[in-house]
Amino acid sequence: MRNYLLIICLLFLILTQESFAFLKVSGRDILDNQGQKILLRGMGLGGWLVPEGYQLHIPGRGSPSAIETMIQDLIGTANTKEFYRLYQQNYVREIDIQKIASWGFNSIRLPFNYRMLSPENQPDVYLAEGFQIIDQLLQWCEKYQLYLILDMHCAPGGQNADNISDSDGTARLWTEAANQDRTVAIWRKIAERYAKSEWIGGYDLINEPVLPSGYSNTNLRALYMRITKAIREVDPDHLVFIEGNRYATDFTSLTPPFDVKLVYSFHKYWNETSTASIQSYMQIRSQFNLPLWLGESGENSNTWFHECVKLMEDNNIGWCWWTHKKIQTTTSPYSSPISSNYQRILDYWNKTGSKPSQKFARQALFQMAANLAIEKCDFLPDVVDALFRADFNSKTLPYQEHHLPGLIQAIDYDLGNVQVAYGDKDYQNARGLNSGDQWNRGGRYRNDGVDIEPCQDTAGTLYNVGWIEDGEWLLYTVVIDEAGTYSVELRVASSSNAGRLRLFLDNQVISHEISVPNTGGWQNWKSILAATYSLPAGTHRIKINVTRGGFNLNYLNFTFKSSGIAEGSPIQTNIKSMSLAQNYPNPFNQSTEITVYSSKTGFATVKIYNLQGKLVKTLYSGNLPSGKNTLIWDGTDDLTRVVSSGIYFCFLESEQYRENRRLVLQR
Numbered sequence: 001m002r003n004y005l006l007i008i009c010l011l012f013l014i015l016t017q018e019s020f021a022f023l024k025v026s027g028r029d030i031l032d033n034q035g036q037k038i039l040l041r042g043m044g045l046g047g048w049l050v051p052e053g054y055q056l057h058i059p060g061r062g063s064p065s066a067i068e069t070m071i072q073d074l075i076g077t078a079n080t081k082e083f084y085r086l087y088q089q090n091y092v093r094e095i096d097i098q099k100i101a102s103w104g105f106n107s108i109r110l111p112f113n114y115r116m117l118s119p120e121n122q123p124d125v126y127l128a129e130g131f132q133i134i135d136q137l138l139q140w141c142e143k144y145q146l147y148l149i150l151d152m153h154c155a156p157g158g159q160n161a162d163n164i165s166d167s168d169g170t171a172r173l174w175t176e177a178a179n180q181d182r183t184v185a186i187w188r189k190i191a192e193r194y195a196k197s198e199w200i201g202g203y204d205l206i207n208e209p210v211l212p213s214g215y216s217n218t219n220l221r222a223l224y225m226r227i228t229k230a231i232r233e234v235d236p237d238h239l240v241f242i243e244g245n246r247y248a249t250d251f252t253s254l255t256p257p258f259d260v261k262l263v264y265s266f267h268k269y270w271n272e273t274s275t276a277s278i279q280s281y282m283q284i285r286s287q288f289n290l291p292l293w294l295g296e297s298g299e300n301s302n303t304w305f306h307e308c309v310k311l312m313e314d315n316n317i318g319w320c321w322w323t324h325k326k327i328q329t330t331t332s333p334y335s336s337p338i339s340s341n342y343q344r345i346l347d348y349w350n351k352t353g354s355k356p357s358q359k360f361a362r363q364a365l366f367q368m369a370a371n372l373a374i375e376k377c378d379f380l381p382d383v384v385d386a387l388f389r390a391d392f393n394s395k396t397l398p399y400q401e402h403h404l405p406g407l408i409q410a411i412d413y414d415l416g417n418v419q420v421a422y423g424d425k426d427y428q429n430a431r432g433l434n435s436g437d438q439w440n441r442g443g444r445y446r447n448d449g450v451d452i453e454p455c456q457d458t459a460g461t462l463y464n465v466g467w468i469e470d471g472e473w474l475l476y477t478v479v480i481d482e483a484g485t486y487s488v489e490l491r492v493a494s495s496s497n498a499g500r501l502r503l504f505l506d507n508q509v510i511s512h513e514i515s516v517p518n519t520g521g522w523q524n525w526k527s528i529l530a531a532t533y534s535l536p537a538g539t540h541r542i543k544i545n546v547t548r549g550g551f552n553l554n555y556l557n558f559t560f561k562s563s564g565i566a567e568g569s570p571i572q573t574n575i576k577s578m579s580l581a582q583n584y585p586n587p588f589n590q591s592t593e594i595t596v597y598s599s600k601t602g603f604a605t606v607k608i609y610n611l612q613g614k615l616v617k618t619l620y621s622g623n624l625p626s627g628k629n630t631l632i633w634d635g636t637d638d639l640t641r642v643v644s645s646g647i648y649f650c651f652l653e654s655e656q657y658r659e660n661r662r663l664v665l666q667r
Contacts, residue, residue, distance in 0.1 A: 040318030042107035063163035074361040086369040101144035111153035147201030160210035188230040195235035202239030217253035265295035273307035298322040302386035304428040406581035457525040469549040481579040491554035499551035504543035580652040587664035
């Protein structure tokens with residue numbers, strides 16, 4: 001009897017563990033593979049297996065098939081095949097998945113084109129190499145504990161008439177029954193392959209359907225039911241996600257639910273982040289007691305990002321962001337640069353340049369594919385900060401480490417929300433996409449609403465803050481290395497003499513109203529000396545408050561004039577004996593000055609490293625005299641070889657102090 005009871009208990013434990021081997025639905029909640037409630041926080045891998053024109057800056061319809069045809073026209077079929085191999089190989093690697101997990105995401109949504117798994121016009125033929133891409137990704141997801149949700153982003157015939165579904169301009173998934181049959185068969189094949197895969201989070205059946213005139217949500221529901229029935233024949237366990245009509249916003253006639261493991265997935269772009277904006281979805285949840293998931297969102301400013309995520313989490317709704325990497329973007333964590341050669345290709349496609357040779361085009365496109373590797377991309381910490389930091393709406397963090405004396409780029413204001421780290425009058429798009437409207441209210445370099453543009457100042461930095469209006473402001477956390485008097489130089493440009501601003505230290509006004517002169521144009525730059533101010537040592541916050549707009553700002557440069565504790569300022573007893581100022585100019589072309597301040601003579605090294613952490617050059621090693629020490633780096637390595645354009649780091653090290661600065665070399 002005891003043996004019998006022991007066997008029963010063991011069987012119960014085994015069955016219980018197996019029942020929690022996958023994500024599950026429990027009323028309005030999703031449970032993880034341990035049976036605990038989980039809020040899915042996901043990142044989409046858009047652009048990888050389904051390239052879209054806007055992500056690559058390609059004009060026109062920009063569908064995956066159209067893009068491939070344009071590339072074939074330039075470099076031929078064989079080269080195009082090799083290009084896509086390099087493109088996919090670099091766009092997503094294991095390190096990308098590792099980074100996504102490290103930021104705090106617990107899931108990934110994978111958009112795929114059905115053609116990757118089954119050739120066009122060849123029903124019942126399946127491509128092993130397509131499934132192998134998913135298999136590899138799934139291995140990485142399991143390694144870093146991320147659930148993988150498979151998203152049919154391009155269905156046979158196209159589920160809408162747009163480029164995102166790789167259609168020919170007509171949503172033939174609905175007008176041709178054979179396309180629906182094929183969709184059902186492909187999903188059955190997918191489910192059969194991954195039925196036992198614990199880290200498959202579920203199946204997102206059709207991305208953003210838009211049914212043509214004459215078809216309704218009853219047609220959409222019927223296809224969803226067919227697909228789900230086919231999946232359940234081979235996979236009884238995984239979740240099924242269904243999206244509403246009209247780009248995943250209209251769930252009319254898609255209720256009641258037809259499966260016990262169903263999740264309703266909506267998408268949200270360019271509208272208000274109020275409860276009213278998702279009320280219709282929450283009513284479905286309340287009525288039918290099932291989970292909701294925001295399956296896709298993004299393409300806005302950081303304030304909108306933070307408020308959207310907060311809205312979801314306050315209402316127990318998981319979310320997935322779009323997308324982890326694009327070419328020259330501010331809305332994704334990673335931005336791949338546009339090379340001058342790739343720009344020539346874009347100019348040709350935009351009909352503003354001549355057709356390049358096949359040799360040139362091949363080199364340019366292969367370089368573009370290589371630049372998608374994560375180590376060649378720019379990381380945008382502000383995007384991740386807005387999505388995950390709980391006190392984003394109340395506290396700032398330094399965007400860059402600023403030491404005074406030194407130069408502060410205007411664009412390197414603190415991380416944080418609007419009215420916390422900066423004040424701007426037009427900082428997000430919640431009005432929808434009207435004709436000619438922007439997706440994002442900012443510009444370049446960062447994803448806040450602050451207007452940032454490329455700067456043409458040869459003596460300045462790569463970007464400047466522009467379109468400055470009355471009442472806007474910027475906040476910078478700084479470390480003042482030594483108490484004393486400092487002169488402040490501002491680099492400005494304006495087409496009028498109306499601009500006015502004040503400087504604050506820790507919310508106290510320290511300057512008179514500073515006038516900005518007419519410099520002769522928005523990119524005609526001039527340095528103006530604000531005044532000399534007495535500043536205390538330690539960590540403080542400097543604020544630029546604009547009383548009258550109408551000028552552009554490049555940087556502020558603080559120069560140490562004389563020692564002395566300012567009256568009424570706290571005395572610092574632990575002042576660092578050395579400090580490394582930001583190099584100037586930065587970016588630079590031929591050479592740049594690197595200044596080290598030392599309160600006393602002491603041993604120090606100053607070294608240049610590349611982005612991969614490899615030592616490039618030792619600028620100084622020995623006893624550093626007290627006072628101001630200026631070193632010159634001419635852009636060569638220790639063997640006097642000229643190094644390439646890119647991002648480098650200057651490290652100052654002494655017995656008790658270590659500091660680094662980011663250098664940008666542009667040849």
